[in-house]
Amino acid sequence: xxxxxxxxxxxxxxxxxxxxxxxxxxxxxxxxxxxxxxxxxxxxxxxxxxxxxxxxxxxxxxxxxxxxxxxxxxxxxxxxxxxxxxxxxxxxxxxxxxxxxxxxxxxxxxxxxxxxxxxxxxxxxxxxxxxxxxxxxxxxxxxxxxxxxxxxxxxxxxxxxxxxxxxxxxxxxxxxxxxxxxxxxxxxxxxxxxxxxxxxxxxxxxxxxxxxxxxxxxxxxxxxxxxxxxxxxxxxxxxxxxxxxxxxxxxxxxxxxxxxxxxxxxxxxxxxxx
Numbered sequence: 627x628x629x630x631x632x633x634x635x636x637x638x639x640x641x642x643x644x645x646x647x648x649x650x651x652x653x654x655x656x657x658x659x660x661x662x663x664x665x666x667x668x669x670x671x672x673x674x675x676x677x678x679x680x681x682x683x684x685x686x687x688x689x690x691x692x693x694x695x696x697x698x699x700x701x702x703x704x705x706x707x708x709x710x711x712x713x714x715x716x717x718x719x720x721x722x723x724x725x726x727x728x729x730x731x732x733x734x735x736x737x738x739x740x741x742x743x744x745x746x747x748x749x750x751x752x753x754x755x756x757x758x759x760x761x762x763x764x765x766x767x768x769x770x771x772x773x774x775x776x777x778x779x780x781x782x783x784x785x786x787x788x789x790x791x792x793x794x795x796x797x798x799x800x801x802x803x804x805x806x807x808x809x810x811x812x813x814x815x816x817x818x819x820x821x822x823x824x825x826x827x828x829x830x831x832x833x834x835x836x837x838x839x840x841x842x843x844x845x846x847x848x849x850x851x852x853x854x855x856x857x858x859x860x861x862x863x864x865x866x867x868x869x870x871x872x873x874x875x876x877x878x879x880x881x882x883x884x885x886x887x888x889x890x891x892x893x894x895x896x897x898x899x900x
Contacts, residue, residue: 661766689718690715692878693750706742708900720740721852724755728760733755774807780814781813787799792831804819825838848870849888851871861873881899883900
């Protein structure tokens with residue numbers, strides 16, 4: 627090969643390296659401040675709720691719910707495999723702390739695992755998901771922090787209760803929004819509230835705890851207020867005698883989830899180890 631040909635080849639190789647580098651930069655996380663890349667999904671909750679709307683609910687609705695994936699990727703993979711082996715789960719709820727440090731790399735990693743589920747999955751925001759750029763990443767990837775959907779005549783009200791992340795400024799949880807969502811309607815017969823931090827936890831805004839608990843107990847048709855966050859064995863408690871049960875699920879780090887069974891206006895919660 628003569629010198630002109632060698633020079634031409636080197637120029638072509640340099641150009642190909644240049645193109646490969648700059649077209650792949652958005653395919654990997656090259657900065658902790660990165661909020662998305664070309665492979666990052668958008669509006670996942672909306673997509674999954676649409677999938678759910680195509681299903682026909684049975685007389686008994688079954689929901690698998692757990693939180694706090696954070697950096698527990700193997701445990702998350704095993705959970706997906708376990709749930710996929712079942713044939714009667716209507717949908718799955720990942721109840722907050724998808725990430726640990728609010729990094730895109732974490733969100734993407736957990737999404738790829740959960741996207742292998744055979745049934746729809748809904749994701750709720752946790753306190754760790756709001757650190758760094760986590761809020762922007764969560765909202766772009768999954769959608770609004772407060773949202774609801776109806777399945778089988780039950781309204782599932784998913785919302786942000788991570789008060790500490792807002793410096794306990796009395797905005798979170800959004801009480802007026804919750805009141806509007808819980809207002810009786812012909813569209814649903816019962817409601818279930820789902821959020822990450824329970825009202826008795828130190829990360830819940832203490833200024834709003836009593837109002838929140840009163841709201842959850844305001845109507846017999848509210849079947850449960852469901853939370854995660856504490857990484858302990860499932861716990862059920864009441865803030866008012868004869869009122870709504872508050873259910874705190876265990877965590878993926880402990881290889882555990884809660885199976886909710888809803889039938890004829892009653893709810894049963896069972897902790898399952900996998």
